[in-house]
Amino acid sequence: MIIDPVTLIVALITVSTPVLLAAIGELVVEKSGVLNLGVEGMMIMGAVCGFIVAHQSGSTVLAFAAGMGGGMALALLFAVLTQLLMANQVASGLALTLFGLGLAALLGVGYSGLPVPTVGRPFPDALQDLPVAGPILFSHSALIYVSILLVAAVWYVLARTRIGLVIRAVGENHDAAHALGYKVVRIRFATILFGGACAGLGGAFLSVIRVQNWFEGMTAGAGWIALALVVFASWKPWRVLLGAWLFGGIAALQLRLQAAEVGVPVALLDASPYLVTIIVLVIISSDRTRAALSAPAALGRVFHASS
Amino acid sequence: MTALLDIEGLTKAYPGVVANDDVSFSIQPGEVHALLGENGAGKSTLVKMIYGLVKPDRGAMRLGGAPYAPAEPRAARGAGVAMVFQHFSLFEALNVAENIALGMENPPKPRDLAARIREVSETYGLPLDPFRLVGDLSAGERQRVEIIRCLLQDPKLLIMDEPTSVLTPQEVEILFHTLRKLSAEGTAILYISHKLEEIRVLCDAATILRLGKKVGECTPRDVSAAHMAELMVGKTLSVPARDDHEPDEVLLEVRGLSVAPASPFGTPLRDVRFEVRAGEVLGIGGVAGNGQDELLAVLSGETPVVADAVTLEGKPVGALGPNERRALGLLCAPEERLGHAAAPDMSLTENALLTGRLRQGLDRRGFVDWGKTRGFAERVIDRFDVRTPGPGVAARALSGGNLQKFVIGREILQDPTVLVVNQPTWGVDASAAAAIRQALLDLAQNGAAVIVISQDLDELVEISDRFCALNEGRLSEPRPARGLGMEEIGLMLGGAHGMHEAAQ
Known part of the structure; x- marks a missing residue:
């Protein structure tokens, strides 16, 4: 059984990126006090829109923009339902996932197996050919570097800037934020759309770069893993990155183990990334009082601007 | 100018x-x-x-x-x-x-x-x-x-x-x-x-x-x-009246009670001990967030503790849940009216059922006797002057004071052995507050033990026989409330939390 650690690490980064993008978007949404369970639906909409545009236009930049647009369109629907019409967030989110899966399947009819352009890599070949560091650090497509920068940016904005403070305040106590004159609904609209764009981008990465194909249900629960990551990472951006890499690592590893035909049932190997990620994150966040500290206190509660 | x-x-x-x-x-x-x-x-x-x-x-x-x-x-x-x-x-x-x-x-x-x-x-x-x-x-x-x-x-x-x-x-x-x-x-x-x-x-x-x-x-x-x-x-207020009487045997006793908080901002209870006797009103003062909610949760049975920590008429009840305690006569009315003492979107009848089922026998073999339940709700409304069109109205629709009269009245009419109330008159206007206090005093007069947890010191001085204070989860030694000055009470409340005016 030969598993090359370098290719494993390269693979894990690629595998983890869709989940990472979706999770970091959802983290911002939840920090503003909104629970959007429609991540899976927004991701698959991103996947199908990105794939269609990549095939039709041949431009990956347009494809990613379309993926973000697809995710945002669904997020907009969710925002209108929950923020303007005060619908229940859990029910709306679940409906959004089902709606997204169905709509994506409809849009994607006939696109399976069609070619998409390959994506350039930002670093020169000389760097990519370095031993060990070359493949691990420099061989990826630009979007992967963008996703890691995005984690850093989300951390910085939430922890250090005024807009981040306002987002956290709205998620902590929307009545108090309203009393101080902050536009709770407007801020939540913005974060929900941001979350949709991130999930859509993650979906587009999946279809255009990683799999380079479209098929129904291709997100295969990645959106749900992203949701779980946010909670078990205690709403901390860097822990989301760690969790995503763990998930990607196990997923990449189990594929290699399957190929090496180890004596473990395939079904168990298939399930292992989900199991291991959740178990590890549960252990990390097992100190309930500390985890509760960073949990947005107004998460999922409907805000009525009554006064 | x-x-x-x-x-x-x-x-x-x-x-x-x-x-x-x-x-x-x-x-x-x-x-x-x-x-x-x-x-x-x-x-x-x-x-x-x-x-x-x-x-x-x-x-x-x-x-x-x-x-x-x-x-x-x-x-x-x-x-x-x-x-x-x-x-x-x-x-x-x-x-x-x-x-x-x-x-x-x-x-x-x-x-x-x-x-x-x-x-x-x-x-x-x-x-x-x-x-x-x-x-x-x-x-x-x-x-x-x-x-x-x-x-x-x-x-x-x-x-x-x-x-x-x-x-x-x-x-x-x-x-x-x-x-x-x-x-x-x-x-x-x-x-x-x-x-x-x-x-x-x-x-x-x-x-x-x-x-x-x-x-x-x-x-x-x-x-x-x-x-x-x-x-x-718009009218003159009457001050709650009561007769002098000697407290009787101990009904509720709490010994060596220590509980870790359930939430990150909760307060732990530290070695709390007290007893209440029949016919007595025990006032527990303290600034909010010093363990009042936690103490009520322990007494009501929402936070079970070791059996011996709480005894009711000599029986250990610390490990029992709220319904078992209700059956034995220990009733509670928590502070938060909407969502804790009452289910906001349920009618008053349904809310009456929620705590009154056992002691009032409002169900038979798992089926609710709605007629009897409505009768019980109507008795509460009638006896405590709850202003509402009828028992079918949702709890949320009542004003704070009226709902408070309802939730307190609901427990009092169940004829408790021991009644624990937290902030019984919080947000209630003066005349309704006087009525609630009078009802609590009448209950004690009839031989029940009443524990009043409140932040309103005037209220506690007015109705308590003995007074003690919660500070950071510790309960002070109870003292007779009569003749207790505001100054002493303030010191009991914890010397104003180690805060002093900044050095001049």
Whole structure:
């Protein structure tokens, strides 16, 4: 059984990126006090829109923009339902996932197996050919570097800037934020759309770069893993990155183990990334009082601007 | 001299109720002006209009001679109006400096802000560490966060909505000292309260509201508290009466009770011990967040503990759940009416069933006897003068005071051996509060033991036989309530939390 650690690490980064993008978007949404369970639906909409545009236009930049647009369109629907019409967030989110899966399947009819352009890599070949560091650090497509920068940016904005403070305040106590004159609904609209764009981008990465194909249900629960990551990472951006890499690592590893035909049932190997990620994150966040500290206190509660 | 704020004919109506009807008054610079009234008199709506949270239907305001119509709180703050809220305006998971920055238009850099917070807090004798989490602060300290948030913006008018309801007497002294200093510097203060003695001590002028209308104004120093109360309520109030009697055998005993908190901002209970006897009212005072909720949860059975820690008539009940305790006669009425004492969207009948099922026998072999349940709800409504169209109305639709009468009455009519109530008259107007207190006293008179957890010290002194105080989860030794002075009570409440005015 030969598993090359370098290719494993390269693979894990690629595998983890869709989940990472979706999770970091959802983290911002939840920090503003909104629970959007429609991540899976927004991701698959991103996947199908990105794939269609990549095939039709041949431009990956347009494809990613379309993926973000697809995710945002669904997020907009969710925002209108929950923020303007005060619908229940859990029910709306679940409906959004089902709606997204169905709509994506409809849009994607006939696109399976069609070619998409390959994506350039930002670093020169000389760097990519370095031993060990070359493949691990420099061989990826630009979007992967963008996703890691995005984690850093989300951390910085939430922890250090005024807009981040306002987002956290709205998620902590929307009545108090309203009393101080902050536009709770407007801020939540913005974060929900941001979350949709991130999930859509993650979906587009999946279809255009990683799999380079479209098929129904291709997100295969990645959106749900992203949701779980946010909670078990205690709403901390860097822990989301760690969790995503763990998930990607196990997923990449189990594929290699399957190929090496180890004596473990395939079904168990298939399930292992989900199991291991959740178990590890549960252990990390097992100190309930500390985890509760960073949990947005107004998460999922409907805000009525009554006064 | 032109008035700082002139209010003329402000009117605001909500569907079905006129919150303010043609209210006019004015505030001079540096004046401490009291706004007096019972719950529902329209005080909150009035100040919300001044602070830009609510738009008046009619009427005009002038600030410093210029027309003033703030569209939102931001505009009000810009014009020099600041407000300290009664609740709902701090973020527990954020630190003091972050909380203050959120209330400012152009907050300085965190380090400069921390320095300014320290500076202002020293000047006004309100010590505060900018980097502590608000969730870890006492109620008095939280209020300081709000006051400093306002002071950093050099307000011309500071609105304070019932600022002393959660403070110990010593903390009230410190607050008044700060307010007098502000007023001497020319800041006007609009002070909302229904505590008459406080207003007589602090305020220069008072406007009294009743049912949305201005019913009078007076100079509080020159009139008696009783006179103001009559203006406020529109009738004379009776003080709860009781006969002298000797307490009987011990009904409820708590020994060596220590419990870890359930939430990150909860308070642990530390070695709590007390006993209550038949016919006795035990008052437990303390500033909010010192373990009251946790103690109630232990007594009601929501937080089970070791069996021996709580005994009811000699039987260990510590490990039993709420229903088993109800069956034995230990009943509780928690503080939070909507969502804890009552299910907001369920009817009064259904709410009556929720706690009355066992003792009133409202079900038979798992089927609810709705006729009997409705009868029980109607008895509660009738006996405790709950103002509602009928028992089919949702709990949410009742005003706070009426719902409070219902949830307390529901437990009293079940003929408890021991009744535990937390903040029985919180947010209830004076006449309803008197009725609830009388009912509690009558219950004790008839041989039950009553534990009243409250932050209203006047209430505790009025109805308790013995008084003890919760401070950071520790319960002081109970003392006879009769003859206990406010000074002693304040010290029992924990020496005002180790806070003193900043060294002069």
